[in-house]
Amino acid sequence: MTFRVRPATPDDFAAIYEMAKLTGGGFTNLPPDRATLVQKLARSEDSFSRTEDSQSDDLYVFVLEDPKAGIIRGTCQVFGQVGVRQAFYSYHVSTLTQTSPELGKTFRNQMLTLTTDLEGSSEVGGLFLHPQARAGGWGSLIARSRYLFIKQHRARFGDRVLAELRGVMDEAGNSPFWDGLAGRFFDMTFPEADEFNAVHGTQFIADLMPKTPIYVSLLSEQARAVMGLPHPTGRAALRMLEEENFVFDRYIDIFDGGPTVTAHTDDIRTIDESDEELIEEIAPGGKTRMLLACGRLKDFKACLASTRRAGRKGLCIDPEAAELLGVKKGDTVLAVKR
Incomplete structure (x- = not known):
């Protein structure tokens, strides 16, 4: 599944x-x-x-x-x-501190403000x-x-x-x-x-x-x-x-x-740790699990994938993830480690 x-x-x-x-x-x-x-x-x-x-x-x-x-x-x-x-x-939730010199006491009361x-x-x-x-x-x-x-x-x-x-x-x-x-x-x-x-x-x-x-x-x-x-x-x-x-x-x-x-x-x-990655290869055997996303608005899709580095700057993703996302070699995905 x-x-x-x-x-x-x-x-x-x-x-x-x-x-x-x-x-x-x-x-x-x-x-x-x-x-x-x-x-x-x-x-x-x-x-x-x-x-x-x-x-x-x-x-x-x-x-x-x-x-x-x-x-x-x-x-x-x-x-x-x-x-x-x-x-x-x-x-x-805030705190109101009130002090009474006559009593020699300090009271800290929590308050709820709409x-x-x-x-x-x-x-x-x-x-x-x-x-x-x-x-x-x-x-x-x-x-x-x-x-x-x-x-x-x-x-x-x-x-x-x-x-x-x-x-x-x-x-x-x-x-x-x-x-x-x-x-x-x-x-x-x-x-x-x-x-x-x-x-x-x-x-x-x-x-x-x-x-x-x-x-x-x-x-x-x-x-x-x-x-x-x-x-x-x-x-x-x-x-x-x-x-x-x-x-x-x-x-x-x-x-x-x-x-x-x-x-x-x-x-x-x-958001901070995700980067755009180029798909250089689609093949099984990747050891690194990543979350991938592609597409804008109605075409947006995301899934988990088994990945590894491919070439100098590319990414290899498993065939099942490629099918789920509808991507092919040469496409780009937004990727972040799981």
Whole structure:
């Protein structure tokens, strides 16, 4: 079984919808809602078809497919610019230090401030692997392929990229952070709010949430305990992001308190370390595993390949990778070591 990453098409709806039903909730970018997913795929088609090479309110949806078997086992998304259609809200965790000379005491209080600091950033998200594909390095393939796409279309993306990770939830799908904070201002449960957000966006948060900073000490112990922590199923994703030079800069999700991590676009490891390579030979026997990508926009493809050096400046790739990418001797690929 060998996979490649390519742009999603409307024909992929059924497979993406089936994966959306497996997420378990709290996965805002991949809701199990038919109409929303149809709209996402249509928006993605428009983004891949847009000819102007500039940053905009684009959404690019990709799938992980085995073309020979005709199956899809993963999906991910890249947003060109957040905060265009609606404000992009986060909580920023800060510290306020106050001293009382009379008491001889100093108090340091954490505070949550509703902010739109991250507007204008690009975003990677919506990454989900089918349970049957969670071994073999396919998660790394689909995650890192996004950065190769960004590098090949650099003018379409901002100078900062963010990723939101799903926060901690209990077995019933409830969020301790939501219950301890936002849930007090809305007459809805976390699953209801999360579903509404996935379909309609976050404007209702701006309409009803208090604009003043909130003292963390006033939250429940359960809410404080999960602030900035990813859902257990997202720990591997967080590690992959950290390996790409994403950092947690004290921004958390306004719904479930999950961490938002950011990176300077050109400092993302896959972007920084990838280079254009000339294919000098197509043959088996390469010892170095690399991630390769080629093609622009709708023609973009990425896969893992066995490679070795060929000639002075060229690369030899295995025949299977060449077939997956649709490349031949003399073509160029964007390559980075696995």
